[in-house]
Amino acid sequence: MGITDQDTSAISGVAVVPPGLEEAAAAELTALGCQAGPPLRRAVRFQTNLAGYYRLHLQARLPFRLLRELASFPCHSRDELYAGVQRAVDWGRWLPPGASFRVDATGSAPGLNHSHYSALQVKNALVDLQRQQWGARSSVDLDDPDLALHLHLGGGAAALSIDGSGASLHKRGYRAAMGLAPLKENLAAGLIALTGWDGSVPLADPLCGSGTLLIEAACIALGRAPGLGRRFGLERWPDFNPQLWQQEQEAAAALARETLPCGKALAPIVGMEQDAGVLEQARSNAKAAGVAEALDLRQGDCRDFEPPPEPGILVCNPPYGERLGGGLGGGEALESLYADLGRMLKERCSGWSLWLLSGNPELTGALRMKASRRIPISNGGIDCRWLHYEIR
Numbered sequence: 001m002g003i004t005d006q007d008t009s010a011i012s013g014v015a016v017v018p019p020g021l022e023e024a025a026a027a028e029l030t031a032l033g034c035q036a037g038p039p040l041r042r043a044v045r046f047q048t049n050l051a052g053y054y055r056l057h058l059q060a061r062l063p064f065r066l067l068r069e070l071a072s073f074p075c076h077s078r079d080e081l082y083a084g085v086q087r088a089v090d091w092g093r094w095l096p097p098g099a100s101f102r103v104d105a106t107g108s109a110p111g112l113n114h115s116h117y118s119a120l121q122v123k124n125a126l127v128d129l130q131r132q133q134w135g136a137r138s139s140v141d142l143d144d145p146d147l148a149l150h151l152h153l154g155g156g157a158a159a160l161s162i163d164g165s166g167a168s169l170h171k172r173g174y175r176a177a178m179g180l181a182p183l184k185e186n187l188a189a190g191l192i193a194l195t196g197w198d199g200s201v202p203l204a205d206p207l208c209g210s211g212t213l214l215i216e217a218a219c220i221a222l223g224r225a226p227g228l229g230r231r232f233g234l235e236r237w238p239d240f241n242p243q244l245w246q247q248e249q250e251a252a253a254a255l256a257r258e259t260l261p262c263g264k265a266l267a268p269i270v271g272m273e274q275d276a277g278v279l280e281q282a283r284s285n286a287k288a289a290g291v292a293e294a295l296d297l298r299q300g301d302c303r304d305f306e307p308p309p310e311p312g313i314l315v316c317n318p319p320y321g322e323r324l325g326g327g328l329g330g331g332e333a334l335e336s337l338y339a340d341l342g343r344m345l346k347e348r349c350s351g352w353s354l355w356l357l358s359g360n361p362e363l364t365g366a367l368r369m370k371a372s373r374r375i376p377i378s379n380g381g382i383d384c385r386w387l388h389y390e391i392r
């Protein structure tokens with residue numbers, strides 16, 4: 001699965017990933033046969049070929065987006081951006097006037113401090129060029145463009161990329177139903193990767209909500225490729241190779257299995273949720289993801305949780321509510337929920353390891369347990385910690 005197989009077209013790109021998961025994402029890209037660079041902030045640079053780029057869209061679980069770089073050029077002014085975009089590639093091939101497009105921008109350069117304005121400058125450069133060359137211009141389609149362009153400005157340079165996914169890659173398609181404050185699917189997959197769980201010991205989430213952590217875990221253990229059955233923007237690109245795409249789809253589909261790769265049975269995956277409606281959502285999501293059989297989902301209060309007999313890994317993302325002391329409701333009830341959770345874990349889950357996503361350090365204090373690792377993670381803009389505890 002090296003980058004020399006099948007085709008030789010070199011692709012340089014950037015995977016946009018949740019903050020805190022950069023290293024895990026670099027490891028994932030490497031495992032999928034790409035050359036991943038050192039992790040950046042919210043991003044990982046990679047090099048691959050067309051087959052590898054397709055493989056990432058079908059199999060990578062952690063990225064939001066996989067941007068493919070078309071060109072990079074020096075950029076210290078608006079004029080340099082305008083001229084650089086026009087010269088960047090053969091636009092007659094990549095964006096003929098009949099194709100629609102959109103432009104997103106990040107970063108800044110002198111005279112280009114607002115990403116909206118920078119995106120507009122790219123759009124103007126393109127439509128002006130099209131009018132001059134072909135007397136017609138592309139329309140802008142924000143929802144479903146034929147070509148989704150991304151501009152990144154920084155360090156005196158502009159990088160112009162195209163986004164292969166269309167809708168963000170975290171939208172796997174199995175989650176019609178969402179509980180309160182669900183985790184994004186790619187973040188959940190990344191949190192599971194950080195636990196090192198490999199399916200050989202039980203996994204349990206006593207506050208499982210709509211089940212995202214457990215569903216992603218089951219998909220990882222049973223080789224369910226997250227991108228199968230989806231349509232991607234790259235299928236509309238001029239260099240789309242249907243045979244290669246088909247080959248990568250078949251390879252991704254062939255990874256699905258009912259046991260672990262070693263042939264052993266998958267260990268129990270158990271979830272508990274107090275809200276019957278939310279639990280129903282977890283069940284329907286698990287069914288849509290094709291892993292319902294692997295999950296044992298029960299309705300109940302986490303205080304009554306009975307773990308499987310053999311120790312394993314607990315994961316959970318309890319409600320954080322408002323900051324305590326902020327005069328807002330729910331603080332005391334949440335504090336006693338965390339205190340009771342801590343008691344239940346110490347009484348019944350000795351020998352297990354716990355990973356808890358905390359958005360509120362005051363609440364986690366009520367667990368009365370000492371974390372052995374604290375990994376900073378951003379969950380939808382909230383500064384969180386993925387806390388690891390060994391339960392004695």
Ligand SMILES: C[S@@+](CC[C@H](N)C(=O)[O-])C[C@H]1O[C@@H](n2cnc3c(N)ncnc32)[C@H](O)[C@@H]1O
Pocket residue numbers: 179180181182183184206207208209210211212213272273274275278300301302303317318319320337
């Ligand atoms: C932040 S949500 C979890 C979201 C979940 N990770 C997902 O992606 O869908 C917290 C969940 O804990 C549930 N919950 C709150 N108190 C509980 C309790 N005492 N026992 C069990 N579940 C509880 C809530 O109903 C909610 O669904």
